[in-house]
Amino acid sequence: MTTLEKIGVGRRATVVEIVGGAGVRNHLNTLGIHMGDTIRVVERAPFRGPVLVEIHGTRVALGRGVARKVTVREDAGSQDAATPRPRREGR
Amino acid sequence: MEGMRIVLAGQPNSGKSTIFNAVAGYRAGTANFPGSSVSYTLSRAIVLGREVNIVDLPGIYSLTSTDAAEREALTYLLENDPDVIINVVDATRLGRSLELTLQLMDLGKPMVVALNMLDEARRKGIDIDEKALAAALGIPVVPTIGRRGQGLKALFREAMRAGLSHRAPSPASYDNEVERAVGEIERALEPQWKDEPVPARFFAIKAAEGDPEVIHRLAAQVPGIGAIVDRAAAELEKAHGWTADQVVSGSRHTVAHEIEDRVAVFHRGSVGWREMADRVLLHPVTGGPLMALILFSFFYAVFGLGKYVENPLVALFDGLGVWIASVLPPATLAGTVARGVVMGVSGGVAIVLPYLIPFLFGLAILEDTGYLPRMAYILDNLMHRMGLHGKSVVPLMLGYGCSVPAVMSTRILESPRDRRITTALTVLIPCSARTTIIYAVVGAYMGAGWAFFVYILNLVVVGALGTLLSGRMKGRAPGLILEIPDLRLPAAKTLLAKTWLSLREFIVIAWPLLIASSAVLGVLEWAHGASAVNAALSPLTVALLGLPSVVGVTLIFGVLRKELTVLMLIQAIGTTNIAASLSPAQMMTFTVFVVFYIPCVATIAVMLREVGWKDTAWISAMTIVMATVLGVVVRFAFAVL
Structure with a gap:
């Protein structure tokens, strides 16, 4: 179990829980991010910038603070075959 | 005679304003970012030889009162009693768009879905069976490509027909526990609910979701409703182990995506110039x-x-x-x-x-x-x-x-x-x-x-x-x-x-x-x-x-x-x-x-x-x-x- 903040580019993860206030949760829910959904990390901005994720065909930018509130389980072997990308920013 | 009042409602960037402008002349500002219309725009227009009032609501993801644009849209819908709602749905994000559709259906107003941006959906490899969608929702669905003006005549013809019929869609049903909780609140509201333009069910669902403004509004109207809402929410939380708002919105999410699975087929879309451009434009280095x-x-x-x-x-x-x-x-x-x-x-x-x-x-x-x-x-x-x-x-x-x-x-x-x-x-x-x-x-x-x-x-x-x-x-x-x-x-x-x-x-x-x-x-x-x-x-x-x-x-x-x-x-x-x-x-x-x-x-x-x-x-x-x-x-x- 980890958070969305830690998922590498091109990898998929399943949402386990959205921690934090009802405000953030509602906002993510209305953008189509719910528990059990699969999210793909498309890009990560440098210098602790936001994470760009794809969910149900929509792209959403999430600040690192928000991404940290989304608990996820990384899907095994989720490296996207169509867009092979080395994992950046190992921290 | 006062013209029919047609309201355009849809999620941000679904192309509402483009459809509005095509009918009313360029008045609503369009832009390719969410929230470009912050308040609603009203216009009189001649549609199929009849004068109508068309309202372009701000783009909203859902009908809650937590967000300024959504509050504005919700207030408009509750207070202005439209004759018909045209729900503009982005075909490329059908599942998510339907979550709003399901909420709009609870308002008890005649409704038509404009299945918009079909060209972009096709490009992304999404095929939608609009007849099956209409059957699943129980409301007319008209395919449109707003940007090219395609399908707009059919859309407004269908909307006028729906408006004249005064036939409201029947609301979708959610999972058993949610229905039980909503039912309890609804029954408590019903005795006070005479001649209200919006059905009690709509408010019951919002209350179960913990929408503070709705609960406040109901408390003023129906004494003792607060305790009933709290009890229903507590039961929901006990049954699912999540907070009530997540249970209700999660249930809606599931219903919406089940409909999407039934009516849409996904092929592998082509990686077009947009994807390539984004890789460079959003790349950490470039x-x-x-x-x-x-x-x-x-x-x-x-x-x-x-x-x-x-x-x-x-x-x-x-x-x-x-x-x-x-x-x-x-x-x-x-x-x-x-x-x-x-x-x-x-x-x-x-x-x-x-x-x-x-x-x-x-x-x-x-x-x-x-x-x-x-x-x-x-x-x-x-x-x-x-x-x-x-x-x-x-x-x-x-x-x-x-x-x-x-x-x-x-x-x-x-x-x-x-x-x-x-x-x-x-x-x-x-x-x-x-x-x-x-x-x-x-x-x-x-x-x-x-x-x-x-x-x-x-x-x-x-x-x-x-x-x-x-x-x-x-x-x-x-x-x-x-x-x-x-x-x-x-x-x-x-x-x-x-x-x-x-x-x-x-x-x-x-x-x-x-x-x-x-x-x-x-x-x-x-x-x-x-x-x-x-x-x-x-x-x-x-x-x-x-x-x-x-x-x-x-x-x-x-x-x-x-x-x-x-x-x-x-x-x-x-x-x-x-x-x-x-x-x-x-x-x-x-x-x-x-x-x-x-x-x-x-x-x-x-x-x-x-x-x-x-x-x-x-x-x-x-x-x-x-x-x-x-x-x-x-x-x-x-x-x-």
């Missing part, structure tokens, strides 16, 4: 430099085009001015008024339009391609250093166009603190009126480099002020949550319509004001009234800023419209060749002062509405102090150089 390059070329393109047109026009009008002076001597009243009118006309044609037109067109391109939210993504961490987050970039960028819509767009920010800070910063951004001053004074006579310097100075001040303000105000927002829409090739027709919409503002409102003010200034000078104003302001203009005392009046007129300052300046010094009367140091001081000092009347009015008089007062006062300090600094910096 994204930032590309953004700088895009903005820099934008700046130079506007400057280059404007200057190319300005010079011959200025020469032409200067000639005209000399001719007028020879026919009507400037010492007479007729002569001074004629000169004022010519100056007003020439200022508009020769100085404002050459820069305004390419500028507005360029801004329209940035908006319609969807580059603005990408800037929010790239600049998020920089904005974090200022204690804000990426979304504040959108109002700031719009501020380069006009402060009025920019201040309104601060509504996309979630926290009141962020809105206040961003509003204060947005009014400092040089709007297109101030841009023409920068270009026409500093750019034209001192070179593009110095004009660029004004922008950089402005950004440094904005950055410093942002850091200062956010350090003093508590309540940081959790962070950036922003949909990044697909890149779009903007249609030339839309770009032109959009440029024209802003330009018309200038031609219809600002220009007559310019000409009239110019004539008034002429009369003032003739009657030696201007010198009194100039004398009163001379401690600021002459002593502090080192400017000629004639600029005093121009600063007063500038509060009406910022363009007036430069046109009045021309009028006051009597030539369009500003360099003949002002030294470079004075031009720079004047421009910097005008860029920062007090927002124009229209901006003050919108600020009063958006942030209240207290914030408006301190922001305005702050801008005057800042403009004076910066003006003095520039003056002495030039003296040292």
Whole structure:
């Protein structure tokens, strides 16, 4: 179990829980991010910038603070075959 | 007979405003970013030979009262009893869009779904069986491609038919526990629910979701409802182990996606230029430099085009001015008024339009391609250093166009603190009126480099002020949550319509004001009234800023419209060749002062509405102090150089 903040580019993860206030949760829910959904990390901005994720065909930018509130389980072997990308920013 | 009232409702970027504009003429601003319509637009239109009222609601993800745009849409729907709702659904995001559709169906109004952006869905490899969708929802579904006007006739025909039938859709049912909880609340409401336009079920669901405004509203209407809602929510939480709001919205999510699975087939879409472009535009290494390059070329393109047109026009009008002076001597009243009118006309044609037109067109391109939210993504961490987050970039960028819509767009920010800070910063951004001053004074006579310097100075001040303000105000927002829409090739027709919409503002409102003010200034000078104003302001203009005392009046007129300052300046010094009367140091001081000092009347009015008089007062006062300090600094910096 980890958070969305830690998922590498091109990898998929399943949402386990959205921690934090009802405000953030509602906002993510209305953008189509719910528990059990699969999210793909498309890009990560440098210098602790936001994470760009794809969910149900929509792209959403999430600040690192928000991404940290989304608990996820990384899907095994989720490296996207169509867009092979080395994992950046190992921290 | 009063025409039928048709409401367009849909999620942000689903193409509502495009459909609205296709029917009502270009009135609603479109842009490729979420939340571009912050309030609703109403229009009368002739549809299929009948007069109807069409309302374009702001884009909403759901019907809750937590977000400003959503609250506005919800209030409109609850209080205005529309005859029919057209729910515009983005076919490329069917599952998520249906979550709103399901909520709209609970309102108990006749409804039609416009399955929009079918061309983009096809490109992405999504096939939707619209007959199956209509059957699953129990309401008519009309396929449309709003951008090309396809299917709109059929859509409105279907909407009128639905409106005349008065047949409301039957609400979707959620999972058993949710239905039980909603049923309990609904039964408690029912005895009080006579002749209400919206069914009790809608409020029961919202209450179960814990919507504070709905619960508050119900509590006033039905005593004791609070306890019943709490009990129902507690039961839901016990059954699922999650909070009630997540259970209800999760259940809706499931229903929506089950429908999507039944009616849509996904093939592998093609990786088009959009995907490729995004990989470069949002890449950690290339994204930032590309953004700088895009903005820099934008700046130079506007400057280059404007200057190319300005010079011959200025020469032409200067000639005209000399001719007028020879026919009507400037010492007479007729002569001074004629000169004022010519100056007003020439200022508009020769100085404002050459820069305004390419500028507005360029801004329209940035908006319609969807580059603005990408800037929010790239600049998020920089904005974090200022204690804000990426979304504040959108109002700031719009501020380069006009402060009025920019201040309104601060509504996309979630926290009141962020809105206040961003509003204060947005009014400092040089709007297109101030841009023409920068270009026409500093750019034209001192070179593009110095004009660029004004922008950089402005950004440094904005950055410093942002850091200062956010350090003093508590309540940081959790962070950036922003949909990044697909890149779009903007249609030339839309770009032109959009440029024209802003330009018309200038031609219809600002220009007559310019000409009239110019004539008034002429009369003032003739009657030696201007010198009194100039004398009163001379401690600021002459002593502090080192400017000629004639600029005093121009600063007063500038509060009406910022363009007036430069046109009045021309009028006051009597030539369009500003360099003949002002030294470079004075031009720079004047421009910097005008860029920062007090927002124009229209901006003050919108600020009063958006942030209240207290914030408006301190922001305005702050801008005057800042403009004076910066003006003095520039003056002495030039003296040292």
